[in-house]
Amino acid sequence: MEMLLAGFASIFTVKTIMYILGGVVIGIIVGAIPGMTVTMGVALFLPITFGMSPILGLSLLIALYIGGTSGGLISALLLKIPGTPASIATTFDGSVMVEKGEAGKALGVGIVFSFIGGLFSAIVLAFISPFLAKIALKFGPYEYFSIALFSLTMIAGLSSGSLVKGLIAGMFGITMGFVGTAPITGFPRFTFGFYELDAGINLLPALIGLFAGAQILEYAGEKNKDNSNKAQVVDYKIKGFGFSMKEFISQIGNAFRSAVLGTGIGILPGLGASVANIAAYGAAQKYSKYPEKFGTGIIDGIVAPETANNASTGGALVPLLTLGIPGDNTTAILLAGFMIHGISPGPLLFTNHGDLVYAIFAAVIVANIFMIIAAFAGMRGFVRILTVPKYILLPVVMAFCVIGSFGVNNRMFDVWTMLAFGVIGYLMGKFGFGKAPLILGFILGPILEVNLRRGLMQSQGSYAPFLTEPISAIFLVITVIVVVMNVISEVKKARKRKEDIIGSVV
């Protein structure tokens, strides 16, 4: 607790507070603009933090992350298009409420419960991660290997649609991780003669390219560009928070369930807000006393996804800070942010940079408070920005991508990397492959390999310790269970698809 207060003290400077506020506002805008994701926003702003102190830089990035996760609901309601994948489920009931003329109420509910979800997860983060870090300090190569392997199985949850394609993307990610100096022995491999690749493919330009650079190529290929430029913004009125105390109380159970679910999904490596919001909506419907009303414009359908998506933010920071394994795409970029400042997240972070860790906790809480204030105060302004045409926005984003990738090492090579990954990202989208599994593979591949080889060196070639060390064994068992469950559900799906197609013919 004292540490947390010290954390607050370290961010309560005028400059840091201003940066957090600015980050939240920009985050909300980025999140609200359809086609710009939180991941992209954080990636674009990462270069700005190069010249800042770690506390200032990371506070800004976290503010962007939290603002961005919240901003998606504005366009989900007022444009009826989710601004980010984190708000997909918000449109289910939200768009119906808007049609009924309850846009103000829907916005109020969304913002307030986003705040509650975010705060809940921030508290969970602050309480469980020091504890987890203490356990993680005892982890050796066996544990890390098994956790990385387990995290890889999360690819199944990320590969919406085709499991095979998700796995392929994940394997490509692992392959990307091979490039550069091989662990342990230190010989370069797969560098194709580029000395710039000796240190491996740089994570940051790759991420910027995949998530931001690819956008412009995708947009260029879209048809009916004329129509998409002027989006229809719904008019709305709002009084106070837009809903009554009675309605608030009726949602406490739903909000609590969604917050726990969202935080939990956030903690699982690889899964983030985009999974949390849909899962929470599903759970809310399942446990509701009136499941048939979902989709008809009830606030339960907004409370669940909006609480859960913000709750996933704090959750996603847990594995990042305690193990150095990011919980979702955006925390993958935060990981790059840490590295730029020469800090590697993991259990040692808590002993070596305790002040920084608690400053981050404080920043998460402050950012959530600013989010609710900024969202209510600045709503009308944000809505206006939604109408900036994309043909101006995306080329400017591209210029930012160039600056950002160049700034990593001050060399053009990274800009080319960014461009290459922009093309890869575009092609992946075109052929129906997800980008999230790729990132997960890219980050986890090296962790997997280093720890496998380190472990085998320690055990002098014996695989037994991977199974006999208790924590390692537990994760391996869970891994097997997850894999088996996925295979079963995949087989079922394939069978059902066959029946559907046959059924539709007959």
Next chain:
Amino acid sequence: MDIKHRDIYSGSFVLLFAVILFTASFRIQELMTEVKIGADFLPKITAVILAILGVTLIFQGKKDLKMKKNLDTQKTQNVLDDKKENKDYATIITLFLLIGYVALMEILGFIITTTVYLFLQFFVLTSRTQRKPLKLAIIAILISVLVFYLFTVVFKIMIPSGILG
């Protein structure tokens, strides 16, 4: 590219990639260590898994195609499938613009290349009716100058300044 065969194409690509990865793994140099697993171990495993996945994808794609064909013969022709994909000149032009942008930046510097790139890119992304050259040119110049000073002066980030710097 037609959408019907995309799984077969991408599956074949994955398979090819896996074969290249596997063969390239043999060229990894390494000191002999006592441990059996070297720097080529995981790449080889990954290559094998990728090959299996690639074949699965081709197989799935073929099966889907067959089912769709069955549907097509029994029902009316699927209109969507029949429609030819728009040849995406805009995407290809954008790609070349980007390559030119990055290639020229080190020589000409950020401000000049960005202004030119933005202007041309605006042009590519707008339809004929939206194109107001003067307005777009002013936006392009303003943005590049503003962004340059914002990053170099306020955020103190290195940007290639080229011949102007």
